[in-house]
Each structure stands twice: as structure tokens, then as C-alpha cells.
Amino acid sequence: MVEFELIEELKSLQGDDSRVNLGIGDDCAIISQRTGYETLITTDLLLDGVHFCTEIDSIKSIARKSLAVNLSDIAAMAGRPTAAFVSVVFPRNWKPQQARQLFQELVHAANEFQIPIAGGDTNTWSHSLAINISIYGETEQGKAIRRKGAQLGDQICVSGPLGGSIFGRQFTFTPRIAEALWLSKNAKVTSMIDISDGLISDLGHILNESKVGAEIFTEKIPISEDVGQFVDETPPLDHALSDGEDFELLWTMPPAELEKILKNKSCPVQIFPVGLITAVPGCHLVDERGLKRSCSLKGFVHKLDNFDP
Numbered sequence: 001m002v003e004f005e006l007i008e009e010l011k012s013l014q015g016d017d018s019r020v021n022l023g024i025g026d027d028c029a030i031i032s033q034r035t036g037y038e039t040l041i042t043t044d045l046l047l048d049g050v051h052f053c054t055e056i057d058s059i060k061s062i063a064r065k066s067l068a069v070n071l072s073d074i075a076a077m078a079g080r081p082t083a084a085f086v087s088v089v090f091p092r093n094w095k096p097q098q099a100r101q102l103f104q105e106l107v108h109a110a111n112e113f114q115i116p117i118a119g120g121d122t123n124t125w126s127h128s129l130a131i132n133i134s135i136y137g138e139t140e141q142g143k144a145i146r147r148k149g150a151q152l153g154d155q156i157c158v159s160g161p162l163g164g165s166i167f168g169r170q171f172t173f174t175p176r177i178a179e180a181l182w183l184s185k186n187a188k189v190t191s192m193i194d195i196s197d198g199l200i201s202d203l204g205h206i207l208n209e210s211k212v213g214a215e216i217f218t219e220k221i222p223i224s225e226d227v228g229q230f231v232d233e234t235p236p237l238d239h240a241l242s243d244g245e246d247f248e249l250l251w252t253m254p255p256a257e258l259e260k261i262l263k264n265k266s267c268p269v270q271i272f273p274v275g276l277i278t279a280v281p282g283c284h285l286v287d288e289r290g291l292k293r294s295c296s297l298k299g300f301v302h303k304l305d306n307f308d309p
């Protein structure tokens, strides 16, 4: 089986979609730009041994996660996804049926998330599976929520329990697109990010971009029950703060806005207020007795062999 046969199969699985003028099959896809909207573009690379393990994880889980992590970035800016571009490097020793299944599962996941696959690239090599997905999305002009924008006194919130996603949630989570759209429509959100590397690490991006600091109240952190599956010495809180791949939203908003949405009975977002934006640089953890310590935890980082943090 060669590249073109696989692409033909993918094309036949992917039906027409009104968001795509020209999809799989030419040098480029063609997508119209709606007046009054801006285009969002995001891309993430997923590798065997880093983001999944082909020895353990099903092709279905791998395909779904690859799309979901990218959709989580669209959610983080309160965007609506338009189309996905899916590039796959298959190990040369894969059986045609495995390659076919990966494409089938990508289309299956794309259907679940209601996004068309409009293009991509297919290679083979003598190394392990690599998948790169890019997603195009849109927001109304000027409505994208950025990492920059957190203000002094803002509340810091997360949209769900954190930690232990390695035990399965990394594959089963649903990107928070609907929740982010609701938040952006119904409240003033000053900054937002999705938690991929860990709460502390990703909050760090908001703090750096917004040039502010934060206090996190440790007893307010929602710790996922998945954390109970660890058999290590690390405190559950540390897992929640730094495991990563939770793909929950982390956002900031003025206290009055938080109060408003907490009172809103039709709010579809789980809201956990976990801290406050302050003027003191860095992130500080405040425990239940009010003791404050600066936070030394880091999240997941890709490193080179000779990288000295």
C-alpha cells in the first residue's frame, strides 16, 4: 500500500463540508474568510513515546487525542474550529490495515468534534509514529481571548479537576470549546489558556504575558480522583499543579464577573476559583492556614539532552 491509496481512502471517508471550499486532493485547501471574523491557526505535534505509546494505547485513542489537544488550543482562545489538517508519519513496518485504521479513527474523531479534515500530508519512515495536526478556526473580530490581559485583583479559575491524566483522561477529555464560547459570550474574561503542561506552568505564561503575579489557594485546587492511582511519594496537590495534559481551561476575570456567572443557572462551565492576580511577581501558594510560599513546581517541558534548566 502506498501514500496515494491511503490519501484516497481518507478523502472518500471525509465527506463535503460547507466550511471548506476545496478539501483533500489539491496543492492547497481553500477556505473562505467570513467578514467580521479573524482566523485562528494552531498546530501541535504528537510523538510515539512522548504523547502516547503505540505499544499500549489503541489507534483510536491516539487519533482522538491528536485532534483533541489541538482543539483545546482553539478553545483556549474562545474560537470555533473550521477545519483540520492532519499530517502523519507512519512507521514503514506498519501493516496497511494499521495505517488505514488510523485514518479511519481520525475521521471518526473529526466527526465527533464536528470538524472537517481539509488536508494534510502522509509520509513513511523507519522510526516511530508521529502525527502533526493543524487546526484553523475563527473568532469574531477582536474577540479572541489571549494569555495577555490578566488584571490586578482578577480571580483565577479552572474548569475541572486536575492531575493524573496519564491514567486515561489524556485520551478521553473533551476539549472545552463550548465552555470557552459560553464564557466569552457571557462574561468579561481577561486572559485564558488551556492546561497542557500543568497549572503552574501554564499560569506562568499568563503571568509573564500579563506582567502580573498570582496567589493560588491550595485548598481550592480541584484534585482529580485519578491522582489516587499514583503509587509515588509526590503529594496529590503537586500532581494536580504540575502533571499536565488536563486540557482544562485556566482563565482570569474580575471578581464581579465571576459572581455573575456563578449565579447564572444556565452556565455550562464547571468553575473552580483557585486564586487571585496580584502585583507581586511570580506565583505564590497560600495554604489553609494562610502561610505563603513561592512556588517552585514546574510542569512538563520538552528537553534536549544537554539542556540545563
Ligand SMILES: Nc1ncnc2c1ncn2[C@@H]1O[C@H](COP(=O)(O)OP(=O)(O)O)[C@@H](O)[C@H]1O
Residues within 6 Å of the ligand: 043, 044, 073, 196
Ligand atoms: N517550532 C516553532 N516554530 C514557531 N513557533 C513555535 C514553534 N514551537 C512553538 N511555537 C509557538 O510558541 C507558542 C507556544 O507554544 P506551545 O508552548 O507549544 O503552546 P501550546 O501549549 O498552546 O501548544 C505558540 O505560539 C507556538 O505557535
Ligand SMILES: Cc1ncc(C[n+]2csc(CCOP(=O)(O)OP(=O)(O)O)c2C)c(N)n1
Residues within 6 Å of the ligand: 044, 045, 049, 050, 051, 052, 053, 069, 166, 170, 196, 197, 243, 244, 245, 300, 302
Ligand atoms: C508516553 C507519555 N509520556 C508522558 C506523557 C505526559 N506528557 C507528555 S507531553 C505532556 C505535556 C504536553 O505536551 P506538549 O507537547 O508540551 O503540548 P503543548 O504544550 O505544546 O500543547 C505531558 C504531560 C504522556 N502523555 N505519555
Ligand SMILES: [Mg+2]
Residues within 6 Å of the ligand: 043, 044, 045
Ligand atoms: Mg504546542
